[in-house]
Amino acid sequence: MRDHGAVSAPAPAVWAAPTLAESGTGPIDATVTIPGSKSLTNRVLVLAAQADGPTDLEGVLRSRDSDLMVAGLRALGCGFEELPGGLLRVTPGPLHGPAHIDCGLAGTVMRFLPPLAATAPGAVTMDGDPAARVRPMGTVLQALRDLGVRVDGDGLPFTVHGVQAPAGGTVRIDASASSQFVSGLLLSGARFAGGLTVVHTGKPVPSMPHIEMTVQVLRAVGVQVDDSGANTWRVEPGPVVRWTDPIEPDLSNATPFLAAAAITGGTVRIPRWPTTTTQPGDAVRDLLTDMGAQVLLRDGVLQVTGTGTLDPLDADLHDIGELTPTVAALCLFASGTSRLRGIAHLRGHETDRLAALVADIRAVGGDADETEDGLVIRPRPLTGGEWGAYADHRMATAGAIVGLRVPGVVVDDIASTSKTLPGFEGMWARMLGAAADVGTGASS
Template sequence: MTDPSTLDGNWTAPVAAEPLDAEIRVPGSKSITNRAFVLAALATAPTRVRLPLDSRDSRLMLGALTALGAHSQSTTDGFLVHPLGPGRLHAEDTVNVKLGNAGTVARFTPALAALGSSPVLFDGDEAIRRRPIGPLLGALRDLGARIDDDGRGAPPFTVHGEGGLRGGQVDLDSSASSQFLSALLLVAPATEKGVTVRLVGDAPPSEPHIAMTLDMLRRYGATIEREGTRFHVAPARLSCPEYIVEPDLSTAAPFVIAAAATGGTVRIAGWPRTTTQPGDWLRSLLPALGAKVTLDETGLTVTGGDSIPGIELDLHEVGELTPVIAALLCFAEAPSVITGVAHLRGHETDRLTALATELSGLGGQVEETPDGLRITPAPLHGGVFHTYEDHRLVMAAAVLGLRVEGVEVENPGTVGKTFPGFTDAWTSMLNT
């Protein structure tokens, strides 16, 4: 079968003619994969990262690490990632790091460049130049990095490596992205003094991603202290000979949402019993949407109910689930409100504007609010669903297409950012 996401033109999202009955395996977590790669680059010996996500974002991360001097090689089930090494990066000419539109690459790797002794230019797609990074660059400067961004607070920028990063204490506004905080914590073990971060401003979105970073640092051997909004990571020699990546529960979201949308059953193989991934929040949400959820040693089983109630949801901690949940709530029996996700305006695109525009364009009544969406169910019809080079919008359109004929998904290939085989897996789910 040819994956439509590799083809030019639109993809017609398939309609579910009957309730689903399918089992799905999703690829490894992007968030865990890219953190594991960064920590492997900072370790004292190679790390075998098993079952990682293989997608555009993860390849961009490996490419960035290679450019910085941490090479990797393919294995039968992942990659063997070699550390930066004691000499770090040293090159007389400027090194170029390609960011694409990968937020984790843009935010996690500049600190690593400061550990070397070369100028490193960071740049990528036009979209990455609109994503916030200024507070992180400012914090890195406070910790001893020399960065030239001509005052933009965004790519392109150059990190002038001076052989190490001093570290120390810094105040950080991470309200636009929890990745700012994670970036400082991940590099902290490699600094001279360690890093102490005191959060200022509004709370960062997605506490689960912060917990993920802390958990993975501990697994690599770091020592962490946390007191409320204060974090301290001491200098350490990191090591983790093998790291097994969990399935990506946010990528699994459209598939379990499909069960609720069709009143059918979908099983996600390998869903972990305990995890820091934000996508695990779906287990508590789906019963409120009329679905039955069972987790056992084989994975998660979701069976949709006869109807979908309207609901009010604060998705501040799990904002990446907003697109597929918003699509589902277009089929609810009553209005719904999503709040707490103003930070989605700074993702691959302004997701709130994009969702309101595209869902309304197909007949929905979806309004933006300052920090979310107000969704009033209305009759829907087919048409082109623009995706703005955002993988999560492709997934939202697929959910919509389960019950609406003629949803033409623009540029489905953009889903390759996190799941290159998504459209094949989606079509197979309906044909099981």
């Protein structure tokens, strides 16, 4: 695996999004292999760092976010080794400070590692990209203080002063800004002397499937979790056994390729699509069906075929907000006005995704407005123009989708896709130009 030392942000790269007409190959007909899930990879890495012995992981994502997680865990005392067959061996060591952790722009790093750092004796300082310093962090840091952990600072940069086994107990938080606040606490709860009980007290938590994913992976490594009460999760103290399953493909990273089929009347197939999963990206099947695409899951292969038209969408995306940029790009080509609701929390993601989407849509001649909790998108002829990525991988891929149908769309920072999907540009080009499998070297 690559060197997991300091992981700097890739230099912005302006990219002229290719149109389908430019490919000269007719309708898309491609099979696209997607690397491992970022959400699963970073959860499993945190658990492997706490396991009762070395863990050999299959299907680990190689991306900036996962590299930052590996670098952070290495700084805390874990070992990492590439093995034959693309496996990554994680050897847990006694966690300790002093350490410095670079979060980059990775929400999973900045929200998952502070509770783990609380169990590492010594001072652990965390910082990240300039854009990361404005992302909400106070909830998890105050939660650690309420649990008796000393924390200096209320946002990046901050320092956690860990101890061997924090007392733990019950903590009440408002996680309405991000489900990662809950997940981060739960993932290290077994290392607290008394375990952890997390009680959410605010508006509904966004992206609940991500918390369900956290509960599932905890149970898979032998941690006892009680989620039977509303807005309450209890993790018992105890050992963490080794993770054994291959990591699923990242279904959210698959959605731009599936959207490409839907808006161009082509066909895209994604192998290894799980029959059951907690990944929010699985919801794309219903969304594309609602918009009129043909969707078929058979023998582990998801196939989407566009029909030439797209129906407008009226959807609550509260639990699947990460799909919003892809869905918004599709709505530009629908036959009527679309309304996307329940996504006010996207204002606190890598960028303010609602404002960014409206700005980008208008920049290419589209018609969109923000609402209190979402977007209204009205179809109209598009003219091309600069599509801002805002250092946000999902904004960049949304621009690629729009560019399939609209000549002259230029994404100002396609390199931002390396956050979760390195090599995206090559995969996109191969999808347009080849009927063969479109793979990527982004997993190990």
